[in-house]
Amino acid sequence: MDPHEVLILSQQDVTALLPMQECIEVMAEALGALSRGEAHVPVRSMLAFPDGRGLLAVMPGLHPAAGAFGLKVVAVMQENEGTAFDSHQGAVLLFEARHGSLRAILDGSAVTAIRTAAVSAVATRVLARPDAGDLALLGSGVQASSHLEAMKLVRRLRRVRVWSRDVEHARRFATREGARHGLAIEPVPDAREAVAGADLVCTVTSSRTPVLAGAWLSPGVHVNAVGTALPTARELDTEAVRRARLFVDRRESAQHEAGEYLIPLAERAITPDHLRGELGDVLLGRVPGRTSAGEITVFKSLGLAIEDLAAAEHVNARARATGRGVRVELGGLRVTADARGPA
Known part of the structure; x- marks a missing residue:
């Protein structure tokens, strides 16, 4: 993988690459890893709008065994209900754990919709x-x-x-x-x-x-x-x-x-x-x-960053295997004098 290259995955990409049945199994493994102490998820940070219209949540997580870490940033806007916009707007940023390079940016609405229901399916499978x-x-x-x-x-x-x-x-x-x-x-x-x-x-x-x-x-x-x-x-x-x-x-x-x-x-x-x-x-x-x-x-269900990261890692792997998504160069390498050009 080119260390500059970041994969951008749209709502349509995520939906196509994260079928519900596959996501259920991915979530079961992620939740087991969390309980085994193999993943680290601090409590999310939330910033509420002063007028109560919505909030911004930041959800970081680290899964060393998968070689990945990252976060989801999501705006929750309840007034979007009944409109063309999902109440959850945001993105998942997936990094690799060796150099901290950004690997992928995924639509957060699709990830949230699929992984949340998949976790409920895991719960239903073992509790209902x-x-x-x-x-x-x-x-x-x-x-x-x-x-x-x-x-x-x-x-x-x-x-x-x-x-x-x-x-x-x-x-x-x-x-x-x-x-x-x-x-x-x-x-x-x-x-x-x-x-x-x-x-x-x-x-x-x-x-x-x-x-x-x-x-x-x-x-x-x-x-x-x-x-x-x-x-x-x-x-x-x-x-x-x-x-x-x-x-x-x-x-x-x-x-x-x-x-x-x-x-x-x-x-x-x-x-x-x-x-x-x-x-x-x-x-x-x-x-x-x-x-x-x-x-x-x-x-x-509260929703955890490890769920978002596990879903993102699964989608990223499938996208790179199938050629789906848009690849962009965002840097990440050390900038040298030669790279900056003449003063």
């Missing part, structure tokens, strides 16, 4: 009942679409319901995604109606207040709580968390960012040991996942 297939989607945006695809790969879906705060959005989602997947998707006007009797629930909204109540949950349900990553915001109420065995992608991140955990903890509805463990520990057999058919399990 084997016969789970009555899916409720709370939310009808980008993550609802990617989660439907991911859930369909790890469980046989026999029923799908979707709820959105905008009923028309739910209807359009049901029509579009039903045709895409060959499924009959039911748009429902009420979140409680969506989850009644469901054994698989994905909350993928931007809500800062609960959209899912614990009183609505049926015995044996598994919930993937995805939509928020702020200590003061949550999609699940206290009762939903109190009733469940709670798992996270990373304990330290949950202790700083997960409103689903921190708010019930502050209310003294739960204790710290209510957080059973990291998903990687379940994958490695260090922590038991589901222990009975009737218990409720919750996976709180």
Whole structure:
């Protein structure tokens, strides 16, 4: 590889080179590496807009075994919902670990959409009942679409319901995604109606207040709580968390960012040991996942840099093997007097 050469990979490139089924396996390996101590991920840094319209998050990570490190920079703009723009805008920067050379710049929206759902699929594979297939989607945006695809790969879906705060959005989602997947998707006007009797629930909204109540949950349900990553915001109420065995992608991140955990903890509805463990520990057999058919399990997803980096490394390797993407020279070598030319 030319040390100057940086590969630029668009949203279309990432989507083509990161199929959901492949990404699920990449995420399982990345989460296992994190729990084995082979990857390093500090808590993300976030800068909120003073008017509350959005925030900028910086997520660095290091995976020495893969010879890579880097970061994702993402702007989260909730007002983009219902527009032509994804709520998550940004890029993943992938470096090589020997000289620190920049190797690739990837569209962050596509990476986020695919890897987030793939992680939920990993959680579903190890925490949901084997016969789970009555899916409720709370939310009808980008993550609802990617989660439907991911859930369909790890469980046989026999029923799908979707709820959105905008009923028309739910209807359009049901029509579009039903045709895409060959499924009959039911748009429902009420979140409680969506989850009644469901054994698989994905909350993928931007809500800062609960959209899912614990009183609505049926015995044996598994919930993937995805939509928020702020200590003061949550999609699940206290009762939903109190009733469940709670798992996270990373304990330290949950202790700083997960409103689903921190708010019930502050209310003294739960204790710290209510957080059973990291998903990687379940994958490695260090922590038991589901222990009975009737218990409720919750996976709180926050999103980690190691997930972005693992996805980026996979896409970068495939792009270089297939010739996809745009190659540019951005430097990185020491500038000498000769290279600068005459004064």
